[in-house]
Amino acid sequence: MSKKIVLATGNKGKVKELAAMLSGLSIEVLPQSDFSVTEVAETGSTFIENAIIKARHASEHTGLPAIADDSGLAVDALGGAPGVYSARYSGDNATDQSNITKLLGLMADVPNDKRQAKFLCVLVYMRHADDPSPIICQGEWCGEIMTEPQGDNGFGYDPIFWVNQQNSSSAQLSSQQKNALSHRGKALKLLLAQLQNQIG
Numbered sequence: 001m002s003k004k005i006v007l008a009t010g011n012k013g014k015v016k017e018l019a020a021m022l023s024g025l026s027i028e029v030l031p032q033s034d035f036s037v038t039e040v041a042e043t044g045s046t047f048i049e050n051a052i053i054k055a056r057h058a059s060e061h062t063g064l065p066a067i068a069d070d071s072g073l074a075v076d077a078l079g080g081a082p083g084v085y086s087a088r089y090s091g092d093n094a095t096d097q098s099n100i101t102k103l104l105g106l107m108a109d110v111p112n113d114k115r116q117a118k119f120l121c122v123l124v125y126m127r128h129a130d131d132p133s134p135i136i137c138q139g140e141w142c143g144e145i146m147t148e149p150q151g152d153n154g155f156g157y158d159p160i161f162w163v164n165q166q167n168s169s170s171a172q173l174s175s176q177q178k179n180a181l182s183h184r185g186k187a188l189k190l191l192l193a194q195l196q197n198q199i200g
Helices: 012-021 047-062 083-088 096-106 175-181 183-199
Strands: 004-007 028-031 066-075 116-126 135-145 161-163
Touching: 004 012, 004 047, 012 028, 012 066, 012 175, 012 183, 047 066, 047 116, 047 135, 066 083, 066 183, 116 183, 135 183, 175 183
Parallel strands: 004 028, 004 066
Antiparallel strands: 066 116, 116 135, 135 161
């Protein structure tokens, strides 16, 4: 079993979160940028398909086992959008800010009791590029869409995602609090349990 795993993302926020959560295992988590792996087109229609595409691509280019995350926000009032398009919701050159602005614009007339949403995360672990049975773990985190951003911790839609049990936005939580509650944290706990069995 390789003690190095490539993380199939160029998103620095995700690299930081996942590396922190995997620090308990005696494995080195390396971002794909360390190997000059290019971003791959996310052509899947589901988070699972996209995560597998990304993990396979990173594993092919590095020869290492790969973990890929595909995650996003699903807003009830928008029929589950932005969903798999969360990162590029406002177009090809989308930024966190432009995505938030678009989402808040579309939600402008949605009343407070109809603003439910959830973050979804799928993590895929592939032992090698042709792994026929990748480990797939999923997590979700329920909340509501706020009317304006609050907080500057986190990334993506964190500043407008209201977490009822904490009475704050996701972007107002510490990294430790967020990792304990989040969709990615939940998916990663499941993945860690399976990896520990494999790595021993």
